Amino acid sequence: MLDVKAGDEQSFALLLHRYRSPLVNFLYRMVRNREQAEDLAQEVFLRVYRAREDYIPSAKFTTWLFRIATNLALNSVRDNRYQRMEISLDAPVTMDAEEGDEKTMDIAEKHPDIEQHLIEEARRKMIRQAIEKLPEKQRAAVLLHKYQELDYGEISKILECSESALKSLLFRAYQTLRVELAPLVAQQARQ
């Protein structure tokens, strides 16, 4: 980032390459819409670029990056919630992007054992829905902890809470997931 600050355009391309996938995945799991996740990730990179001259390396770059991403995601989730409230309950339900993408695959070719594939897909759908049901701050905490493998100090700075509050957030999130995924948890615990 310091090279980007010094005006090195190639370093920005390296940042983009290094962080685009973690960011898009994090945002996708937050907002549950691929197109929106990519738009938000673009906005994150644009904000990083705009702020490059004022960047002070007081915290880790990933903390700063995911703080921007988390704020954008939380705002987007709240906006989406208000929009959904305005949509009629009679409106047809659309598939999300990931499910849509998976439908276009040649399932028979990629998965000779179609039954096994359907079971796996049902499990994944259940896990996705369990994460989606979490309150947004708990969801962000789980995603940053589990998938980005950030430490408690970093996540608490991103979510602007104390480490103690973060541990409580994660505990409550896992309690909820344990209940939501009870059949899978029991199955997993037996193995």
Next chain:
Amino acid sequence: MSCGRMEKKIMGYVDGRLKEGERLEMDKHLSACAACRVQVNEFRAVNVLLDELPMIEPSAAFDVRVNARVAAEPAKQSWWAWFAPSPRVAFAASMLLLATVWVGSYSVSDPPQIDQADVPVLENYDVISSFEALTELSQAVPADDASQQN
């Protein structure tokens, strides 16, 4: 350790981020508490289940879109850039300087000559010198005489 304190420690225990001393303390508690042991096992199961979600790849156009938006950003000018020379300002400043030098040198080398006949006071000197109203005024008293009169 009590079951109540588990809340702050269990996640660190499950993902192996606890310090050695804390981990040993947890082990000791778990060996004596079946309920917490179940909870730890279920948290571990949740942790494994979360690994099942596949990663998605950003679309092929993602980098192109980011780079296009970055390229469309206006160049940021710092306050210091205000002092940077621009051709138009430099041209205007040099012309102003030239004009100042030219006007200055003209006034020093060729001062304007004043024609005595053009001075209006001298033109009416005869009229003023024979003006009757002035002759009627009392004569001026010398300073010494004036003090004696007081």
